[in-house]
Amino acid sequence: MINVFNSLLVMILALNLLALGSRSILSVIRIIAIQGILLGILPLILHEGLSIPQVVASLTAISMKGVVIPMVMIHAMKNIRIKREVEPIIGFVPSSILGAVITGSAFLLSNQITVSTGGYENMIIPAAITTILVGFIQLITRYKAISQVVGYLVLENGIYIFSLLLIEAIPLIVEMGMLLDLFVSIFIISIITNHINNAFSSLDTRRLTTLKE
Amino acid sequence: MSLQLIIVAIVGIALSGVVGILLGKSVKCKQALTTIIVLISSVLGLVGAFIGLFSEATSFKFFYWPTIGGALIGLDELSAFFLIPVFLIGGLGAIYGMGYWKLSEHIYSSQKLQLFWGFLVAGMGLLLIGRHVFSFLMGWELMAISAFILVMTEDEEAECRKSGLVYLIATHISTLTLFGFFALWHYATGSFVFQPIGEGILQPGMLNALFFLALIGFGLKAGMMPLHFWLPGAHASAPSHVSAILSGVMLKMGIYGLIRVGLLLPTPPSLWGTIILTVGSISGLLGVVFAIAQHDIKKLLAYHSVENIGIILIGLGIAFLGRTYNQPEWVALGMAGCLLHVWNHSLFKSLLFFGAGSVLHSTGKRNLDIMGGLGKKMPVTALFFLIGAIAISGIPPLNGFVSELFIYIGLIRPTALGDPHAIGLAMTAPVLAMIGALAAACFVKVYSAVFLGSERSEDIKPVHESPKTMLIPMAILAALCVAIGVFPQYVTFILESIIHQKILLNIIPLKIYSFFSLGFVISIVVLYIWMKFRPKKPKEALTWDCGYAKPTSRMQYTATSFGNGFAIMFEWILHSKVHKTKLNDVMPGQVTFESHVNELVLDRFLKPFFRKTQTAFSWFGRFQQGASQNYILYILIAVLFLMAMLVPYNEWFLPFIKN
């Protein structure tokens, strides 16, 4: 079982790098959607005895991260007539190399960190850290507003990966609430993105620098 | 009893302005009503203070305060002594204000002025009876802030706004320094209450830190050089009776603070006294030098406050050294001079500002070079101003001389007794003499430029004598100046009750002095009458003009030309800026000459420094240029930085280093 789990995680990490590397925003969003779905599956593998709350939780996660949120974003993209380039500050190749480096170092680092007996941890923790940092990379090195949102999603995914460590500690309501918050925030952000497009006729955050010292 | 009276007085004065506001627009007499409330309460306060001068110290708890204990307010001779000028000038200034800042003439500001006048006086009263950090700071800030509002009365003038800002910043620096002082005090003594520290409890380093914090904090408020930079501007741009109370009374709160701290701290090292003495001499000398260079009558008076603070500090320095070398006589003489000069200065400086105020009120001008001949148009003001001028120059038989006499004797007596430490004190005496001479020169200049001769410019007519409400306070102050000058021995009792030594009269036989000065005054009057009313009536004529055909009033010696000699003598510190048109041909047409002197500290050091700081800070703006990516990057950096603190470097990397 653990092998399946680990291979899924590896796929997720690969998707990270793919997302860093890919050129068109739509494809990035699709990649993130797939990543979301995989994330949703993980808890089901993690525990043999399936309990109703967990099933509910992971189903919601799959639907949210995999379907609803990407739909929202794509919809936001749909009625915005802009060129679908990602426009990174640093190029695709360097950023994907950076991602790879981060991944490696995260794994190195995680060997140093004390972990409790279990087995999943030594895979989960580096994966989580990696995904979070990849999210940061996308947040920091992308000009397009929408791709920053993508970065935020990746960040959230990383945190979700970490939350697998304490699956029984998180009550269902809390998990639901978190997903709801995520959804609402993405929703509002997309609305704002819309407004940005209407106001500036572009999603380039370089336009959003009038407020400064 | 006395304390209760004073509390009543403080509350009354604080509320006086509120009453006026509550009365609303319709009531006409509310200014008078407010003034009457102030008067009644200040009379109560004076009574209380005089009782307090001769009764032993009282202190008791006051209203509830979070997380503190001990006595909040109290009264001892020192506080009572300083309370007297507060209430005196507070009352007289209120009367003066009625005439000077009429409600009918300044509808917008006169209410505000009276309100904050009350707050100012109340604040000073509170800080004087405060025996606890909080009540003290409360009074202190109430005073400082209401003073700021009062300075800002005429805020349409950019000049006024500038000086108000400088004042506000200066006073806040002193407040924060006091925060530091009291925090350190609490750290050292573990208490918020003003209780003397015993000998040898604290380390010398801690004591020095405390002393220097106090010196800066209180020195800023007292306006000692080089911390006087806020003073000339603020005192010049405030309404005159406000300037009077600011430099007559408020500066003394700094002195009070220094004296109080001196009483709280154990025996000082000789360093402290020496520093106070030096600072005092510098303030005195430079204060008067800069005063001579001024053209603006109120700026000039303000610089004279710096000078007098210097004289007061010299007295205080003697007292500090006296404590260091365990010489009760020095302490007695020094404190006597210091305290008496505090009173005297508050009397004659307020008198002079009132006088300048009447001149301003009738001419609307502050520039000395265009005035002249007002002595004939406003004789009463002229007389009072002359008395103030003689007094501030420390010339007998007026009060300024008495306090300076104490200080002189304090400075010179050690030499007479052959004390080993006398040299420093002795060398200060001629400095004081020089200060006196310069002050006299400066006031000859002011008095003659304003009141003597004839108008130097047409646009200061018409001139009228000030109303009674402005003259009466001046009369009272002038009378007090003469009284203290002629009968100093009665004041001496008060001083002795504060310094707890009955030696002043044994050292200086003031009775003889008083007798002779009285005789002197009388003989002046007699001789004057004889001269004035001798049978041969004098013949009127023009001033002797050396046969020049058409003498005009603009040929008179102006204040500037008067001060020129000094300006040359002290050019090394004054750096006066002169703008004049070149005389190129034989028959030059219109020529102009204009000279002014920049403020020593403010214009030459602080302002450039402030600008540099601003530019340096604006450099950091580049880190906040509106790119959300960067902002997120900052967050990441913060996380990584803090996380890096967790890394146990030794156990991770030492292995690699080892092998």
Added chain:
Amino acid sequence: MIDQIIHMSVYILMPPLLFGIMNKTKAYLAGRRGAPLLQPYYDLIRLFKKKMVISSTTTWVFYAGPIVTMLAVIVAGLLMPLGQSHAIISFTGDFILFAYLFALARFFTTIAAMDTGSAFEGMGVAREMTFSAIIEPGLFFAFLVFVKLSGSMSLTVMLQRNLYGSINQNNFAPLVMVIIGLSIILLAENSRIPVDDPNTHLELTMIHEAMVLDHSGPLLGLIEYAANVKFFILSSLLCTVIVPIFSSDGWLSWLGFLTGIILISFMVGIVESIMARLRMSRVTILLFSAFLLCGSAVIIFER
């Protein structure tokens, strides 16, 4: 009692005589016969008889000036011992009062002068005040030396204590410096050559005379008399310091004192006839040198 009477009469009557002596000396050195010795007295009497001419710009200050000046100078003189005869009044710190009474006199002379609104008087006042700012501290330095020597703070004791008894090689030099300083101060305070020219007729160059241009009649008389008394006081100060009087016998001491003071006025007369007036800027330097002489004397003593 008898001493007091002599003291007062000498003090009140003698001053004008010194001016007579000075003028006589100058006249002889200039090869003239000169006015009689008692001429100053006649002048005073004449002035007091005269009628006044008052400038129309003046106020009461113009009257008060000469009066206060004269009274102040006279009271100052009461603090000054003449030779071995004690001062009329003397108490601790009276020399401070002494100096400040001169300041008072100066104050009123100057404002009375400014009252006329004349440019020349203004000049005179400005110069007078400027120089006084240097003279006063110099005077205090000189007094400090005597305080240190005598250990007392009242003029009588300070000056009369037999200085030469206590003189030795390390306080001789300072004493000489102080005496030089004092003599410069004497010349400056009484506005004699080389500081000021008492009998020039070019207003621009004068100090004291310029200040009293507009005074006439009794007022001028008061001023003149005050000037005489001032000269008398300061020279008696110098005299008491310089002239060696060992005898405690009243008559001898008086004799010594009078000869001394007359000699001083001779000297001044001689100085006036052999020297020219200095430029104003030079005057400042001269006064500063006096100031520095006295100051360094104090330092040498106090170390």
Added chain:
Amino acid sequence: MVYFQVIIPIALALVALVVPSNRIRPWLIPITGVIHFCLTLWLLFNPEQCYVNSWLILDPVGKIILLNVSILYLVCSFYAAGYLQYRLENKNRIFVACFVAFIGIFTLVCWSYNLGVMWISIEATTLITAPLIYFNKSTQSIEATWKYLMVGSVGIALALLGTFFLAYSAIVGGTDASMDFYYLLKNGGTLNKGWLQAAFILLLIGYGTKMGLAPMHTWKPDAYGEAPGIVGAILSGGVTSGAFLAITRIWQICNVAGETAFTSKILMGIGLFSMLIASIFMMNQRDFKRMLAYSSVEHMGILIIGLSVGTTALFATFFHVIASTMTKGMLFLSSGNINRAYVSKNTRQVTGAIRRLPISGTLFLIGFLAITGTPPFAPFVSEFMILIKAFAAGHLVAGSLYILFMLVIFMGMGVTVLKVVYGKVPKDVVDTPYQDGILTAMPLVAFLVMILVLGIAMPASLTHLLNEAVSFMGKPI
């Protein structure tokens, strides 16, 4: 009871969505404010109601924050009603709904004893306040909202990660994972040090972003600058104190786990850094609303410093939460009025406010004096006490820096404020429509009265409340 406190505002928010009239709708806000305040008072007088279940407990600390925000909200609500009457030109449906719902969600922040729930509700406050910032619908306000959302969401995400770390530290420590605050407090000793410290850092950064501690403060000047003054008041008084509450929670856990030295080091660093940044950017600040934002950064720094000094300074710190909230409210509301009257927030155009708007101008000046620690106003007591305690705890250098920064900030702020308040009124703003009305001026006066009363004679009941909180924070469980 808590349910009422949460549900009623949300219900009223739904009502607001359906009410048609732009003119009537704003009056829902005062209604909410009054109801909520009454409920809060009722809670204070019936302490037995403060325990619902292991998730929802109102402990003394929560009480203070709740009371604080409830009062702030009450006063602001009346102002909001008045303010919206001046802004009828643009629709206030969303604004009112969010404004009303905000207090309900915030109540949950104070009640929640489960760190997960707390995180959810704080995130929710972020989201609910975003439309408020966007109210002016200008391009600048869009930009401000965007930055507020992005920076805020990233920060809050880190806070979530921190929460997980905390729970995980329990697992590593040997007990079973939980997000229950009380549980973690009980087993504080057993938590794993490394993970706990990491959790502390992440939570500090995360909630610090919402508090606006430097260097996570960057959204603050933009948001406060572009949002209406009323929103600034709510943000700087409400949201920040909620985040501060969260930080006190984690501080308490670390305290029990014996990590006090570590936390106090980091907190002192961040607090001083915030003050430094504030003083740098306030120095020549022409925009008085951005200036207020930086001043808020400064005061967050002061709170954090107070927390780092530790138990002795907690009283002053909690008092400072209240004092600064009230003063900030006064400043933001008055700045809003001035902004409205001058149609500018740049000191080049805005001068002589004290003549143009006697009440707002005066109170703006007083607010400046109060916030910079001038007696007799409340912030003086708190700031001075924090300083005293810092010295007493031996932080001599930190204390001196604190004074220095306060001085620089005073200079910077003073220059700007004096420009705004004094001087001549420009010709073109004399006849702008806005004048101080009852609803827009009285709230300021109410704040003034509060900070005066708190500064001169603090009511014993409040002292009691604060002491309770201090003892609760201090006592080891």
